[in-house]
Amino acid sequence: MAKGKLSIIKKRESGGYPLNEKRIQELKTLKVIAETLNQATDLQDMLQSVLEELLKVTGLTTGWVFLIEENRTFTLEADSNLPPALLWQEKRPMCEGGCWCVNRFSDGRLQEAVNIIECKRIEDAIENKWGATEGITHHATVPLQAGTEKFGLLNVAAPNKKHFSDEELALLQSVSFQIGTAIKRMKLYQSRKKRIDMLQKLGEFNAKLNVERHEEQLQQKAVKMIANTFQWAQVSLTINGEKDETVTLRDIEDAKEIKMKIKTGNTEGKLIVSNETFDDIDKDVITQLIDHIGITFENVRLDQRGREITLIQERNRLARDLHDSVNQLMFSLMLTVRGTKEMTNDPELLESLNYMQELSQEALKEMRALIWQLKPEGLEDGVVAALMSYGKILGLTIDVDVEGVSDLPSTIEECLWRIGQEAFNNIKKYAGTKQAIVSLHVSKTNVVLTVADKGTGFEIMAGEAMPSFGLRSMKERAELLGGTVEVISEKGKGTKIIASIPL
Incomplete structure (x- = not known):
């Protein structure tokens, strides 16, 4: 041991x-x-x-x-x-x-x-x-x-x-x-760091996008902001059938692609993102982007619709005021002139009173047309119905041809109505005819309104600007919605106005 x-x-x-x-x-x-x-x-x-x-x-x-x-x-x-x-x-x-x-x-x-x-x-x-x-x-x-x-x-x-x-x-x-x-x-x-960075970028993107309130500029701005904020190779955005907006930061071979649909309220579209690779964080951020883009576009659409409703309400108020005040005064003036005529036999005075009566009748007619322009009857039934009603007020006979059925957006309907209205005014004032032909053709991609007459016509020099303020305003209205207006006219053969608006 x-x-x-x-x-x-x-x-x-x-x-x-x-x-x-x-x-x-x-x-x-x-x-x-x-x-x-x-x-x-x-x-x-x-x-x-x-x-x-x-x-x-x-x-x-x-x-x-x-x-x-x-x-x-x-x-x-x-x-x-x-x-x-x-x-x-x-x-x-x-x-x-x-x-x-x-x-x-x-x-x-x-x-x-x-x-x-x-x-x-x-x-x-x-x-x-x-x-x-x-x-x-x-x-x-x-x-x-x-x-x-x-x-x-x-x-x-x-x-x-x-x-x-x-x-x-x-x-x-x-x-x-x-x-x-x-x-x-x-x-x-x-x-974890990437997730924090991406969520921070998402917050910055949302804050910047919310500043833009114009629907026409929102799509282009959104796609540029997405590409520049997240530095994905290519971003493409389509909203409500509009032409897709694409931003390419770099070209890559064998790119990975993520496609996601956008659906919020009446706002529909798709977002396509291409990059070398994607991880779960990228996919989560793109999903959140889809939600925010849909909400933002829907809010802007509702805001714009609210402004349109406010404008319509203001026009209706002005139309009521004109009807209740100026229109009634003009009618009273006509009655007064008519009563005065019955009280005199003086030829010179009667001639003046007759002239006053004609002027007041014409002024009353113009006032009613103005009231109708501010508050068109029948527009809720479609642009063709509204134009037929307006043509009747002007004393025009309208032949109508409609092809395709679609509920047009209010902005397009308003634009076509204003173009047709101006075309009818020109026929009434200058064409020397009371006959007009209206056609409305609606397809998947565009709507075309044509207003034609067989009146006196006029000459248009190639390359020159529209010859009148009314024609220029038609062109400007269409261009605001990405459309075009073509005027075809020849002396003695009438005039044709073709307005085309993309859907």
């Missing part, structure tokens, strides 16, 4: 059971790697730093790290001391094509550190004479992973080294687990 105790004491005094020097070196290596990983805040910088430290403490000379996506695409994320053959054309051999280790990793067959006997990238470099390999012919490859998550490959080599021992591979495996855990931590950090 005493001898046993003495033996144990002597072992303790001599330092106990000494660790193998290789094991000590392995622990030192893992410690250095851990310290390097803990100091990193950027993924690429972290991989570059840890690769250089690993080569330094292991005595190896060359290494590189591939990060590999689920779709098998890979990037050279870090490298150190590559031979000239692999540096050819800005590291092209390391950035293109497949190889044994990448293919095995993508197929799920590479689970642990292994020796690569023949590296296809090095073989291609030698075969194509891209430069010297400096004795690098073989390398070890280790999958970078954390639990069940895999991120890429760590490859290391040294001149004339054709085999890595089990101990070396085990050390590389331990290092790869450390790197994999750090990559997972870094990706989580970057993901």
Whole structure:
């Protein structure tokens, strides 16, 4: 018993059971790697730093790290001391094509550190004479992973080294687990940071978009803001059947694309975003963009409709005031003149009274037409019904041709009504005829109103501006809605006005 105790004491005094020097070196290596990983805040910088430290403490000379996506695409994320053959054309051999280790990793067959006997990238470099390999012919490859998550490959080599021992591979495996855990931590950090940044950009986008209240400019402004705010390669936006607006920041091959429909109230459209890649954060932000764009456009539409209603109410009020005051006064004047005529036989006075009666009758007729213009009867039944009613007031006979049925937007209906109204006024005043032909053709893409007569007509010189204020106002009204007005006229053959508005 005493001898046993003495033996144990002597072992303790001599330092106990000494660790193998290789094991000590392995622990030192893992410690250095851990310290390097803990100091990193950027993924690429972290991989570059840890690769250089690993080569330094292991005595190896060359290494590189591939990060590999689920779709098998890979990037050279870090490298150190590559031979000239692999540096050819800005590291092209390391950035293109497949190889044994990448293919095995993508197929799920590479689970642990292994020796690569023949590296296809090095073989291609030698075969194509891209430069010297400096004795690098073989390398070890280790999958970078954390639990069940895999991120890429760590490859290391040294001149004339054709085999890595089990101990070396085990050390590389331990290092790869450390790197994999750090990559997972870094990706989580970057993901959180990206989400915060994207949500902040989304808030800024929403605030800026809400400032714009003009529907005509909103679509173009929105698509430019989306592209510039989020820096996606291409953004296309279509709202309520309008021509799509597209902004391209850069052209890319094999672009990924996300299409989403917009539907809020009466606002419908679609948003198409193209980029090199999309992650779940991008998809979440685009979904929120869709909601906000729909709400903003619907609010602007309702605001504009509210302004239109206010304008109509003001016109109705003015029409009532004119009817109740000026119109009644003109009617009273006519009655007074008529009564005065019955009280005198003076020829000169009767002539003056007759003239006054004619003027008052014409003024009353003009006043009623003005009231009708402010508050057109029948517009709620469609622009053709309103024009027929107005033509009747002017004493015109109207032939009508309607093709296609559609509930036109109020802005387009109002525009066509005003153009037709002005055309009827011109026929009444200048055409020398009481016959007019009206046609309304509605298709999926546009609506065309044609007002024609077979009156006196007039000459239009090619390239010249519209010859009258009324014709110019027709053209301006149509252009505000992206449409056109064409005037065809010839002396003695009548006039045709064609207004086309896109839907």
